[in-house]
Every structure is written in C-alpha cells, then in structure tokens.
Amino acid sequence: MKINDTVTDPEGDRGTVTRLYTEGGVKMAEVTYEEERWTGDHTLDWATEDLTRS
Numbered sequence: 296m297k298i299n300d301t302v303t304d305p306e307g308d309r310g311t312v313t314r315l316y317t318e319g320g321v322k323m324a325e326v327t328y329e330e331e332r333w334t335g336d337h338t339l340d341w342a343t344e345d346l347t348r349s
Contacts, residue, residue, distance in 0.1 A: 296312060296315070296324060296343050296346065296348060297312065297315070298312055298313065298314065298315060299311060299312065299313075300312045300348055301348070301349040302324070302326060302346040302347060302348055302349055303346065303347045303349050304326060304339070304341055304345070304346055305341070305345050305346075308328060309328075309349055310326035310327055310328040310329075310339075311326065311327050312324045312325070312326055312327075312346075313325050313326070313327045313338065315343070321342050322342065322343040322344070323340055323341065323342055323343065324340070324341055324342075324343045324346060325338050325339075325340050326338065326339055326340070326341055326346070
C-alpha cells in the first residue's frame with residue numbers, strides 16, 4: 296500500500312490513502328473520502344491490514 300492508492304475500508308466505503316505511519320507497532324493509513332464521515336471530517340485512520348486496495 297502506498298500514498299494515493301484507492302482503498303476500500305471495512306465499512307465498504309472507498310477513499311484515498313493520504314498518509315502512512317506506524318502507531319504502537321501497527322502500520323496505519325489515513326484515508327481521505329469525498330464525503331464527510333460520521334466524525335464530521337473527511338478523513339479516518341485505519342490499520343492497513345483492514346483496508347483492501349481497490
């Protein structure tokens with residue numbers, strides 16, 4: 296997985312990877328969506344193992 300990859304999250308929504316990082320030994324990806332998420336923002340962070348490249 297790399298920045299700008301299109302991915303599908305565990306909820307079935309598609310977004311674009313905008314940042315990759317490691318937190319507590321877990322590889323994470325910040326995913327940006329076209330539409331606002333339930334958090335009121337356009338981004339959510341996911342463990343990369345939970346995402347599927349689209």
